[in-house]
Amino acid sequence: xxxxxxxxxxxxxxxxxxxxxxxxxxxxxxxxxxxxxxxxxxxxxxxxxxxxxxxxxxxxxxxxxxxxxxxxxxxxxxxxxxxxxxxxxxxxxxxxxxxxxxxxxxxxxxxxxxxxxxxxxxxxxxxxxxxxxxxxxxxxxxxxxxxxxxxxxxxxxxxxxxxxxxxxxxxxxxxxxxxxxxxxxxxxxxxxxxxxxxxxxxxxxxxxxxxxxxxxxxxxxxxxxxxxxxxxxxxxxxxxxxxxxxxxxxxxxxxxx
Amino acid sequence: xxxxxxxxxxxxxxxxxxxxxxxxxxxxxxxxxxxxxxxxxxxxxxxxxxxxxxxxxxxxxxxxxxxxxxxxxxxxxxxxxxxxxxxxxxxxxxxxxxxxxxxxxxxxxxxxxxxxxxxxxxxxxxxxxxxxxxxxxxxxxxxxxxxxxxxxxxxxxxxxxxxxxxxxxxxxxxxxxxxxxxxxxxxxxxxxxxxxxxxxxxxxxxxxxxxxxxxxxxxxxxxxxxxxxxxxxxxxxxxxxxxxxxxxxxxxxxxxxxxxxxxxxxxxxxxxxxxxxxxxxxxxxxxxxxxxxxxxxxxxxxxxxxxxxxxxxxxxxxxxxxxxxxxxxxxxxxxxxxxxxxxxxxxxxxxxxxxxxxxxxxxxxxxxxxxxxxxxxxxxxxxxxxxxxxxxxxxxxxxxxxxxxxx
Numbered sequence: 001x002x003x004x005x006x007x008x009x010x011x012x013x014x015x016x017x018x019x020x021x022x023x024x025x026x027x028x029x030x031x032x033x034x035x036x037x038x039x040x041x042x043x044x045x046x047x048x049x050x051x052x053x054x055x056x057x058x059x060x061x062x063x064x065x066x067x068x069x070x071x072x073x074x075x076x077x078x079x080x081x082x083x084x085x086x087x088x089x090x091x092x093x094x095x096x097x098x099x100x101x102x103x104x105x106x107x108x109x110x111x112x113x114x115x116x117x118x119x120x121x122x123x124x125x126x127x128x129x130x131x132x133x134x135x136x137x138x139x140x141x142x143x144x145x146x147x148x149x150x151x152x153x154x155x156x157x158x159x160x161x162x163x164x165x166x167x168x169x170x171x172x173x174x175x176x177x178x179x180x181x182x183x184x185x186x187x188x189x190x191x192x193x194x195x196x197x198x199x200x201x202x203x204x205x206x207x208x209x210x211x212x213x214x215x216x217x218x219x220x221x222x223x224x225x226x227x228x229x230x231x232x233x234x235x236x237x238x239x240x241x242x243x244x245x246x247x248x249x250x251x252x253x254x255x256x257x
Numbered sequence: 258x259x260x261x262x263x264x265x266x267x268x269x270x271x272x273x274x275x276x277x278x279x280x281x282x283x284x285x286x287x288x289x290x291x292x293x294x295x296x297x298x299x300x301x302x303x304x305x306x307x308x309x310x311x312x313x314x315x316x317x318x319x320x321x322x323x324x325x326x327x328x329x330x331x332x333x334x335x336x337x338x339x340x341x342x343x344x345x346x347x348x349x350x351x352x353x354x355x356x357x358x359x360x361x362x363x364x365x366x367x368x369x370x371x372x373x374x375x376x377x378x379x380x381x382x383x384x385x386x387x388x389x390x391x392x393x394x395x396x397x398x399x400x401x402x403x404x405x406x407x408x409x410x411x412x413x414x415x416x417x418x419x420x421x422x423x424x425x426x427x428x429x430x431x432x433x434x435x436x437x438x439x440x441x442x443x444x445x446x447x448x449x450x451x452x453x454x455x456x457x458x459x460x461x462x463x464x465x466x467x468x469x470x471x472x473x474x475x476x477x478x479x480x481x482x483x484x485x486x487x488x489x490x491x492x493x494x495x496x497x498x499x500x501x502x503x504x505x506x507x508x509x510x511x512x513x514x515x516x517x518x519x520x521x522x523x524x525x526x527x528x529x530x531x532x533x534x535x536x537x538x539x540x541x542x543x544x545x546x547x548x549x550x551x552x553x554x555x556x557x558x559x560x561x562x563x564x565x566x567x568x569x570x571x572x573x574x575x576x577x578x579x580x581x582x583x584x585x586x587x588x589x590x591x592x593x594x595x596x597x598x599x600x601x602x603x604x605x606x607x608x609x610x611x612x613x614x615x616x617x618x619x620x621x622x623x624x625x626x627x628x629x630x631x632x633x634x635x636x637x638x639x640x641x642x643x644x645x646x647x648x649x650x651x652x653x654x655x656x657x658x659x660x661x662x663x664x
Contacts, residue, residue: 026476029452038510039517046477151452158454 013256018225020250024070029155031068031189040066070247073237074216078244081211090243098236100182102139104226107165111144115156116195117165121174131228136180139233146187147221166193169204176208184209185217217250226252259416259442259546271541271590272344276387282309284322285390289382290633298323307362328359329394331376334368356394369395370404383410384631386591411631412550412593415440417492422447422474426497427604430457431621437464439625445487447472474498474525484532494533495552498525501606506567515568523575530583541590550593550628553580557598557641561648563659595627600638613639640664
């Protein structure tokens, strides 16, 4: 009955589907670590055939990419704090977690003027005062409109590292431990701020989320089309054996106009 | 000054000078390709010979190449106004001469300007457009760059458009400077991962004629897109794409780094070769500023295998193998492939390697000099030269020394 209502709502436009996924392209920036560490392979699309001598009637490609490229999902096992979490890899994580409510915190105005804008607990509490308590088991998506940038402006690398907005440590601790969120999503390359390596603890989004068995989504787009509350997120990573994450298609079900 | 192409005229198809040689004569091609003036010399009686004999004509002993004096005297000089061979007819008038070498033999040679019977000349062993060794005679100290015959056997960057594939290579910036100084018409420089900062961006922009273009040699799409834009406008391609990642088989992330090195160094070359190779080979005779040379900047560790550079060396060894295939393709258009074998360079990845290392400027100057001389193989750096000498002399000893970390 509920599903029939849903499909009817989708058919009438009472519920719309918003694609929150960046196109997987070869020149999309990936996370940059000091090069003495292992580096993620970028996305590569190599043609096998396209109605040519290598395959006269068919078109197909070979794909290769690291687990953490494009719009992608971070499983608990991605970070050392989540290494002992049961079902902490993408092949074992509970499928019911792949469909969950989502709230959107709009940080776009502050991010437009400050590349290093930090989402704080104070800002989250102010958001709750307006929109109500963040529900347990929900995705919290940080809208920065960063996805409207391209190339170098998107990566925003300087000599002292990346400068991109993200949450501060207390905001992440509070969301995970006091609100019991399912996961945290951003439009930037990581769930953490570009300078998050200098926070305490370093990379607090990774630290707190994965340590508590929660998830990360990054390189999202179209968050401006998702309302602050009331959306449902479909985020199902590829079922990679013992995978720490994967590129994926993220869809939001939102109320129609 | 580069003259624009007349779009109404058909692009001249590349013809080559006669390329048939005896098997033994290919020894001369190796010497010419490296810029050495070595001539056949009898191992028994010590007489020099020309052309390359199978055995010594005087004593029937074996013949081997040996460094020879370059001096000679012109006996006769001729200008061929209407040569029978199509390649030379297109380029006529063409000067040839007969010279008496100071070391003994007489030879028919390509002759520089203003050489008359009785003149003292210096001989060079050059590679012609067919890739075969020929003798070229010119007056000592004479500037040859303006001579059309010399021009035909070299790869002068003047008025030519050059593509450097990787702006992040330690030699890329000095190379762009050296090419600008040499009079290149345009210097196009590929920037891999254009979304990352390029610290030398402003320095490149300050060089006249330089344009920076996005180019990731690990991407089919990136390479093909660039070739669609400029494939028909590159006369010299210098592939500097590299990924130095020292480390042995057991190093952390060895497999991932070896794969990445292979993607950049070997498959990157393959991707470039597949689209730029045919375009350049087809323009080998496109006027006097047609496509002329492809340069692969390689590591000497692709030929001398060091256990501490396992993945990196394997990638460069693979690139050298691909290079042989590319050379065969380019040769059909008379376009030369020059391999530059460098020792460890002055960059962060070879920081802990012992001196002497190769600076970017030294590498750049060696590349431009090699082009001006029309070479096929250039070795840069004392360590690279020493390693190759030792490899030729006693390969097993080099293997053992490198296994112990002794370079």
